[in-house]
Amino acid sequence: xxxxxxxxxxxxxxxxxxxxxxxxxxxxxxxxxxxxxxxxxxxxxxxxxxxxxxxxxxxxxxxxxxxxxxxxxxxxxxxxxxxxxxxxxxxxxxxxxxxxxxxxxxxxxxxxxxxxxxxxxxxxxxxxxxxxxxxxxxxxxxxxxxxxxxxxxxxxxxxxxxxxxxxxxxxxxxxxxxxxxxxxxxxxxxxxxxxxxxxxxxxxxxxxxxxxxxxxxxxxxxxxxxxxxxxxxxxxxxxxxxxxxxxxxxxxxx
Amino acid sequence: xxxxxxxxxxxxxxxxxxxxxxxxxxxxxxxxxxxxxxxxxxxxxxxxxxxxxxxxxxxxxxxxxxxxxxxxxxxxxxxxxxxxxxxxxxxxxxxxxxxxxxxxxxxxxxxxxxxxxxxxxxxxxxxxxxxxxxxxxxxxxxxxxxxxxxxxxxxxxxxxxxxxxxxxxxxxxxxxxxxxxxxxxxxxxxxxxxxxxxxxxxxxxxxxxxxxxxxxxxxxxxxxxxxxxxxxxxxxxxxxxxxxxxxxxxxxxxxxxxxxxxxxxxxxxxxxxxxxxxxxxxxxxxxxxxxxxxxxxxxxxxxxxxxxxxxxxxxxxxxxxxxxxxxxxxxxxxxxxxxxxxxxxxxxxxxxxxxxxxxxxxxxxxxxxxxxxxxxxxxxxxxxxxxxxxxxxxxxxxxxxxxxxxxxx
Numbered sequence: 001x002x003x004x005x006x007x008x009x010x011x012x013x014x015x016x017x018x019x020x021x022x023x024x025x026x027x028x029x030x031x032x033x034x035x036x037x038x039x040x041x042x043x044x045x046x047x048x049x050x051x052x053x054x055x056x057x058x059x060x061x062x063x064x065x066x067x068x069x070x071x072x073x074x075x076x077x078x079x080x081x082x083x084x085x086x087x088x089x090x091x092x093x094x095x096x097x098x099x100x101x102x103x104x105x106x107x108x109x110x111x112x113x114x115x116x117x118x119x120x121x122x123x124x125x126x127x128x129x130x131x132x133x134x135x136x137x138x139x140x141x142x143x144x145x146x147x148x149x150x151x152x153x154x155x156x157x158x159x160x161x162x163x164x165x166x167x168x169x170x171x172x173x174x175x176x177x178x179x180x181x182x183x184x185x186x187x188x189x190x191x192x193x194x195x196x197x198x199x200x201x202x203x204x205x206x207x208x209x210x211x212x213x214x215x216x217x218x219x220x221x222x223x224x225x226x227x228x229x230x231x232x233x234x235x236x237x238x239x240x241x242x243x244x245x246x247x248x249x250x251x252x253x254x
Numbered sequence: 255x256x257x258x259x260x261x262x263x264x265x266x267x268x269x270x271x272x273x274x275x276x277x278x279x280x281x282x283x284x285x286x287x288x289x290x291x292x293x294x295x296x297x298x299x300x301x302x303x304x305x306x307x308x309x310x311x312x313x314x315x316x317x318x319x320x321x322x323x324x325x326x327x328x329x330x331x332x333x334x335x336x337x338x339x340x341x342x343x344x345x346x347x348x349x350x351x352x353x354x355x356x357x358x359x360x361x362x363x364x365x366x367x368x369x370x371x372x373x374x375x376x377x378x379x380x381x382x383x384x385x386x387x388x389x390x391x392x393x394x395x396x397x398x399x400x401x402x403x404x405x406x407x408x409x410x411x412x413x414x415x416x417x418x419x420x421x422x423x424x425x426x427x428x429x430x431x432x433x434x435x436x437x438x439x440x441x442x443x444x445x446x447x448x449x450x451x452x453x454x455x456x457x458x459x460x461x462x463x464x465x466x467x468x469x470x471x472x473x474x475x476x477x478x479x480x481x482x483x484x485x486x487x488x489x490x491x492x493x494x495x496x497x498x499x500x501x502x503x504x505x506x507x508x509x510x511x512x513x514x515x516x517x518x519x520x521x522x523x524x525x526x527x528x529x530x531x532x533x534x535x536x537x538x539x540x541x542x543x544x545x546x547x548x549x550x551x552x553x554x555x556x557x558x559x560x561x562x563x564x565x566x567x568x569x570x571x572x573x574x575x576x577x578x579x580x581x582x583x584x585x586x587x588x589x590x591x592x593x594x595x596x597x598x599x600x601x602x603x604x605x606x607x608x609x610x611x612x613x614x615x616x617x618x619x620x621x622x623x624x625x626x627x628x629x630x631x632x633x634x635x636x637x638x639x640x641x642x643x644x645x646x647x648x649x650x651x652x653x654x655x656x657x658x659x660x661x662x663x
């Protein structure tokens with residue numbers, strides 16, 4: 001989820017980025033925008049309080065969680081509610097991902113094989129949660145549409161993975177408001193070119209001093225009646241974070 | 255004087271030759287009886303192993319579970335279904351399956367969590383006998399887990415060490431708990447060795463939040479003589495709305511192996527018996543040439559070619575009959591010995607107390623299985639081969655021209 005926090009932050013700042021650099025070549029321009037996203041993610045820190053609602057054919061569950069991020073390497077998500085799962089934490093430092101289980105007072109290091117597994121029963125994978133999505137590094141972006149669609153002026157980016165990139169998606173299409181550069185929708189395609197999931201961003205409001213979507217909803221393409229919603233209750237940027245905050249020792253102490 | 259009396263006299267006239275021919279036939283027949291019963295014993299042991307290691311003779315699932323196993327496609331009220339099956343003489347054990355992650359220290363591995371009904375499972379399979387180190391599960395130790403042998407190596411744990419288990423419960427919440435390794439299994443089967451994580455059923459249902467419903471019910475037949483098809487139908491009648499499958503349907507590869515093992519023995523029989531056929535052909539031809547003047551006189555006295563042929567054929571048939579009787583006794587005795595004492599394969603380096611074949615554990619003692627088919631099949635084939643080999647000498651004797659035959663020297 002920290003990725004999404006960053007992602008949203010980054011897209012919010014797109015307007016400034018585009019204003020600074022306006023190359024004539026559309027591919028270079030798209031890349032410049034995505035590079036700005038990557039650059040903007042670096043050196044940032046944030047804290048957010050997010051409510052997650054998961055709806056599946058078998059269960060509906062609500063979680064409240066708190067997340068911190070720093071730079072591109074460190075992030076931590078801690079479950080606050082429900083009581084049964086309170087304190088369950090997922091920590092990413094560098095290339096390692098740990099899951100801390102208060103019931104057992106043990107931290108498990110997640111292996112590569114688990115990254116596509118569901119995170120906390122939601123439609124997000126562990127990979128979503130922790131992967132540093134360096135869009136311009138892993139994908140070749142083009143602005144595939146710019147203009148009016150559905151009564152709104154939008155910009156559409158099409159991201160194709162680079163041949164050497166180890167990514168899980170075959171294609172990503174991102175739609176954003178042309179003026180505010182806020183995301184509207186992103187569609188993830190699998191390697192066979194089929195839609196795998198759709199993410200929509202709504203409820204745009206000012207949070208942490210920035211205008212951003214407060215509600216994010218992901219719907220898996222194979223189960224359209226299921227969904228996971230993330231509602232941002234609070235978000236702050238550029239907060240001071242103590243040394244050693246993103247460490248296993250701190251994980252157990254919390 | 256009928257053909258058989260004459261044939262018997264003919265056999266007795268060349269005792270040494272007859273003895274050699276009958277001896278060769280009987281020896282081949284006896285060896286083939288032993289061979290077929292050993293093959294029967296082998297395939298039977300293979301099937302028994304598979305069934306008693308994990309599969310059971312039949313399995314009952316909720317419809318759709320086998321295609322997409324999850325925590326939501328379960329057999330409701332497994333205990334009363336098991337009780338209904340037990341009332342009919344079957345043994346039935348409800349089982350629970352879940353997938354998750356087991357971790358110890360920095361190592362982790364994907365595992366199949368297996369909830370075990372401790373009392374009922376031992377009536378169906380023998381997994382509880384396959385503990386290499388430590389002990390099998392116990393109802394008094396709900397956090398004690400028994401794990402597969404390769405899993406223990408992957409996680410670098412042994413009896414007494416702790417393992418963290420992590421999964422997703424039926425309500426989507428995080429299922430996690432700390433287990434102590436209570437036992438490590440011997441080689442049982444590839445999936446169990448690599449990912450088997452056995453815990454008591456009570457622990458499973460509490461951890462994974464599945465109420466009174468099981469992933470699977472493994473069923474063992476009342477006795478080895480029970481017919482599988484009839485039993486499958488009877489079980490299906492007891493489990494309305496559920497999917498009942500026999501081991502043949504659950505493991506079609508194994509079923510096919512067992513079926514083709516029979517065809518393989520026929521090929522072996524034909525190879526060995528073709529040599530016997532040559533011996534018979536040679537002996538019969540010698541007999542015919544030796545008695546060519548005798549046959550000539552018979553024909554001159556008015557005996558038709560069919561009767562001459564019948565005489566030779568009767569001799570062949572009588573030889574075969576005696577040989578079969580001796581082979582049945584000798585082969586039966588050999589097979590009986592191999593069935594009761596078994597052949598210890600551990601001298602060939604099968605190692606430990608269990609050998610593996612195709613990823614499955616085997617006892618290193620090879621037992622034959624003497625079935626009626628194991629006796630009848632080699633003997634019937636032997637008789638058939640002899641009768642075919644006797645055709646040429648028969649025809650030879652039948653078409654003899656009396657004048658030439660009488661002057662033959």
